[in-house]
Amino acid sequence: MRRGTLAAQDGQAASGQTGDLPVVVIGAGPVGLAAAAHLAERGIDFTVLEAGDRVAASVARWGHVRVFSPYRYNIDAAARRLLEADGWSAPDADWLPTGAELIDDYLAPLAKLFGDRVRLGAEVTAISRLGYDRVRTTGRDQAPFLIRLDDGAELRARAIIDASGTYTSPNVLGASGLPAHGEHEAVVDHALPDVLGADRDRYEGKRVLVVGAGHSAATTLLALADLENTPITWAIRAGDATRTYGGGAADALPARGALGTRLRAHVASGRIQLLTGFFTHRVNATDQGVEVISRDPSGHEQTVTVDRIVSATGYRPDHSIASELRLDLDPVLGSTRALAPLIDPNQHSCGTVPAHGAAELAHPEPRYYAVGVKSYGRAPTFLMATGYEQVRSVVAAIAGDWEAARDVRLDLPETGVCSSSLAEAQEQRVGLTTGISGGLLSTPIPVTTVGGGCCG
Template sequence: MSGGCCGPVAVSVEQPAPQVGAAPQPRDLAPRPGDLPVVVIGAGPVGLAAAAHLAERDLDFVVLEAGEQVGASVAQWGHVRVFSPWKFNIDAAARRLLEADGWTAPDPDWLPTGAELIDDYLAPLAKLLDGRVRTGAKVSAISRLGYDRVRTHGREDTPFLVRLDSGEELRARAIIDASGTYNAPNVLGASGIPAHGEDTVFVDHALPDVLGADRERYAGKHTLVVGAGHSAATTLLALAQLEDTRITWAIRAGGAARTYGGGAADALPARGALGTRLRAHVESGRITLLTGFFTHSITTDGPQVTVISRDPSGAEQAVTVDAIVSATGYRPDHSIASELRLDLDPVLGSTRALAPLIDPNAHSCGTVPAHGVDELAHPEAGYYAVGVKSYGRAPTFLMATGYEQVRSVVAALAGDWEAARDVRLELPETGVCSSNLAEAQEQRVGLATGISGGLLSTPLPLVEVSASDGGGCCG
């Protein structure tokens, strides 16, 4: 070998044929990607749906879940009911696997809580997947074995290297990243950067258990809820049930029409009821609504916190409270894939191909077209971010969309490109998420939360709402 500017330069030398019984040559020891498992990151609804499709196609896989149980993020809002009934919350491949094992599906018209989603669906599914779901396995980095992001030659024929926080390393033929965004909430600051002083105070993020485990933190206090989505609405309705509790709701918009949603016209009745109840509390004065509120800074005075808004014109308003709940959405964290070649849209943080299909400036959840492996592909062949993480900062993700994504991706990994590209998705428009759309549309279209698993309703049983005609798009 001779030295070059970038390391030694290999000289081609003809190798003798190996003798029978001889030790394998070093090049024979290189792992072959096709012999390795697919690594699925995240054991939430979309990650386990991916596993079900992999199992159904007899592809080897392992699911790595950072939490100590499947659906760990769902467990954090386990006290909350989802909008759509069971019949719309179960992936088709997962249902087939479960029913073949004797599982009986829950009442199709029941609106499950997050806890019920885990106990009656995710946990049985994980148990059925033959020990290939590992909990307490947090991924810290993904790369190519022996390759950094710069090296190109032979890259696509090299396995992925997955490193865990424990130091353990795994090799994979492909990566399905369904890790979600729940652990990467947006900041309170209205400009996308933290408000001054934000890091000096405790801020509870979306969907605290106001009526249960977190009750003492809010009962008898004055709470500020920031955000215009259904996570904010759910928290506001729970707070309204606590006596002697003051509630202030702050949003950047000039009105709350988007949050109130479609009301009786909503395709999911439970979601429509949420907005109707919230509007009633605001109109009665039980909840004080601050519009045009652009969080700029936070100061403390003993146990109380003053949150100051400064709008683009420089005008200020302030509110002093005892507690803050930030329901401002989530953003993807792509740091574990920093050594992979990702082509991310500069605005949303999704793939460039997916961005125009989900852009909240032009789409509601119900107008997002069907999409699959082609729209989710990166220059790094074999790496796919799916589920809510695939949408970046767009709040237009729905659980049903995630199920169709993984069906398409797994079909492609199996070499069934006809099935992979036959993507289908039917979603109702009324009452689903919207952002910066025309005022007429805002009057009938609500805003979706970034929570993986779909839109969320009040934590109380919705006994007066019929779910039999729900659209189910939103999981």
């Protein structure tokens, strides 16, 4: 969408039937709560709907994992201003927080500022326009949004910021975007189990297969390597693991570089068996364990038999709640058409994505914006700081401040490690339902390895 059309798309934001209604934010993760902070600063009424029973419920699912970037890059500017005005003391700027620390030190205190405007256990099942299905046009722009929850309750909104993420819609284990034969009957664990903590008994002493070439796969592999008598097999579709190993000491985020360096060493030593060119085709339960069969495009087969499978093949957006809205989605990535060429993983790494905001995130449905990791569809190039700039611009647009909405800026170091072929793009990141956008993750490492970088 051209920037010049932004005001025309959202000209009804504060007028007509919708002016007295709140903005509804879907998801109480980092990006959703950042949106709430920007709305609060502008004096715009809002409600945050969180499907989980706690703030950042999806972040809590990987609470044992430490992020790549220090706190200085993980706190939204508006959120910081509100928190500091309330007497909050920021965590050590150089500390690499775990997911649990991110919640306890930052997200929970931020949500507390908003009181009952953050509603927990409020899962959105559908969004429409009051009195309008997707076909009806006349008067549509002036009609409020209608949001339906899983308990049957309904509420109205003047605008919607969807930061619900992708954590509940993981990609399948099978290649070619299709489930492997027998996949749904098998027990498959999804990314980032707590291998050294709560889930230890499920993996220790077992034969474990990890499928995926992204950082979540690397995190799990390194944790498994610390368990005794636990044979580990790592399967990727690529011909080698260079992309997963990343930039090593040259990485702009040292914690991320250390992850790849450690993983390469385990593969070289034989602690982790690497299978390349692995296209999961069939999963069979046998007396000897779970048989996983690969069949590559040429018909060549590989077979491995294990006790447990961890599928770290990434996530994809689920736009079903907005099926009655008029969305203009790129047919490849599932982002908006305007955003797609800016985030194309064939052209960009996470550090080279241009700044973008409300103009690129707008749909033909005025005042509906998907933000955070959900906005990127299947592209792996998302970072948390990108989400913060997105919601700053979107909130400015909702407020009618077109100058601020168009003035988008993002300063990210080019790391190169987020580049990937589209075929493996979904394996490169972790997308989280509550909007933690782009959690590039690492196992715990000494804080002394921290240097400059962008965001988690």
